[in-house]
Amino acid sequence: MTGLKLVIFDVDGTLVDSQGDILGAMGVAFRAEGLETPDREAVLGIVGLSLPQAMERLVTGIGAVQRTRLVEAYKGAYASLVAAGGAAASPLYPGIPELLMQLAGKDEVMLGVATGKSRRGLTRLLDAHGLQRRFVTTQVADDHPSKPHPAMLFACLDEVGVEAEQAVMIGDTSYDMDMAEAAGIRGIGVTWGYHPAEALAAATRVVDDTKTLETAIFDLLEDRT
Template sequence: MTTDPLRLVIFDCDGTLVDSQHAIAHCMDHAFAQHGLDCPGLENTRTIIGLSLPEAITKLASPARVDEDIIAAVTAAYKTAFFTLRQTPDFHEPLFPGVHEVLMEIDGRKWLSGVATGKARRGLDAVLARNELEGRFVTLQTCDNHPSKPNPAMLMAALEETGVDAPNAVIVGDTSYDIEMGRAAGMIAIGVDWGYHDVDTLHKSGAHAVISHFDELTTALDTIWEIDRDAA
């Protein structure tokens, strides 16, 4: 009798679990304007969601000449703006459909689940608390302790923390940064088509599969991992 290996499903946050694009774009425009820089707007901001804040702001500021002090100041202004926005009564950062259901299915499979995000831990904790997801993940990796995606450091830390081998782990994300990070870590990389990078970009980045709803996730993984559920 063989024992199924321990498996781990790691989710990106922004654009995968929660639809945060409008809040992020609003705060980014506010932070840029506060320091006399051209506001990037929603479409440009969507392209950098998932990166750590300093790297995201550096990309959005180009080709303007900005030094490290300006990047740090805009980063701080963004954090303050987002914290303030989060306190407003009408703040809205909704979960995408199917999040709770897919987590229950993962639990039923006795797989582990985690998060790897470009958010700071404070921001991630706020998202989890607001959406009744506290305690649902066994590993939480954020930009506080790791370099920005697509560097695989967050995923490598999650693997070490859980004891799961890379081929038995998957990153689920909406951007090329997630896919490239997963491939660099030797993990399965699943793209989602409801986020901030288009499907063609996800495939070109090396996604093993792209799904259109969370209820497709475990079936896609069964196929990739060659799990016969009927025989299980």
């Protein structure tokens, strides 16, 4: 493997299992608006989208004002839950700490994040896990159109200075894989997250555990497809 390479991760459902905080914060936000809280499947189905787009999926015909109130209520509730629970509230999936350490030990491999989280939400989460310095580029919903628009990935490539063929995108949702495809980046779908494996049709590879993920990353970066 020669030349600089970039491995980009989604966060929720890929690095961390944050469904408890996501479901809890969504319940707080919807109750504050006097709305019935969507069921678990519906909420996890929108994980990965930016919050305004997520709320539009969850509430048919929602107006701009109520959408904004829901978004802000969710952000506040999520921040409180993360602050109260710390790393235990959104634990890293098994094998992720070891995988990140392995990748970080390769001089030619840079790590990045492309997430539907806000900057504040991502910072709190990375700080809770001591991962802030692991990633050389972190792209968030505050600065880009919602996934699956490829803007986040283009920003990752520009910031690190690599071409699309020198990068891989890892995620658990159809939004991640569609975003990767739109950016011309090979996508690796993981099955331990929030979308079923059959939703990851745009992925170059689909893996079930972090050991297989590690192999897939190096296979693709070395073009041994």
